[in-house]
Amino acid sequence: MKKISSLRNRLINSAAVLVVAAVILAAGGAAQAASFTGAYSQNFDSMGTSTTLPTEWTVWNITGAHSDWETSIPANAISGGTQMTTGSAMLDTSIGNGTKSASLYYNIADSNSTSNRVLSTSPTGNAGIAIQLVLTNNTGATINSLNLSYDIVKFYDGQLQSSTTSGLPLGEELPGYQLFYSVNGGAYVNVSALNPVTVADGIHPVIPIGTPGAYTSGTTTGPVDYSVTSITNAPVSLATAWATGQNLTLRWVDDNAVNISPDQVIGLDNVNISTVPIPAAIWLLGSGLVGLVGVRRRMRKS
16 A cells, blocks of 8 residues: 555656646746846846847836836836747847837847847837846845846837927936836835936937948938936935845836827947955955954963
8 A cells, every 4th residue: 555655656746846847848038137246247148149149138018008118117017917928039220110010029139249248128009018137146145136137228219209208308208217126026126226317318318339320211311319328326315125045126117109100219338247245454454353263262261
């Protein structure tokens, strides 16, 4: 009887393993968290000219009206969504504003080199799109703050960006991605200090780079204005401690446009994330304290 019972248990366990394997295979393409041991870097160049994302990255379509996030993006509105499993590989910066009829993410080359890729989004018929990165804390220590660097690349349609309506630039009401994070599946928190803001003439909030090319929008041809906003070593204090073994989910969110459709294309590039180094003065203080403890012990033995 024991042998029969043991055999039955093995069969049940084997069946369970097969079910789990089937679920994993059925979910094919699901994101895998990248191991974070103190530093992470991604410039998307490894995508080449395909739409295959690095395994720790996904793109999410968030339903809603195109006017939902006209002035800001609420943190409680950007979770979930529908994972986008197909995109459009663009080999140059002729983005074809007038031909896009659905929300997509793009693999776009910058204006200087076809090998320098930018992961881009263009929401249509929804509230917006989120580019998501998942990291697992494998540093062996709890993390309370991080340094973040990344570029927001914008592809402006010069003609459609030439005036404003209700004080908003025609195209993207929010001039770039807003960054949110979630620790261990908790509520999303907006890193408000990094939210892009419109400056200067209200239309070009960044410094132009590269050489202007040409775009085709319907029957009209005109200039494309490439520009970039760089976030460099920005310190981010986490509202919830990121314990070892837990996941940190980051979402860069692109809102849909109100004034024109299709939406302008913006992109994410050169993402770098690192732990905040302990200042040298603290290391020296710690070393000094250790030294004093050693001296006291030797004095007591004497």
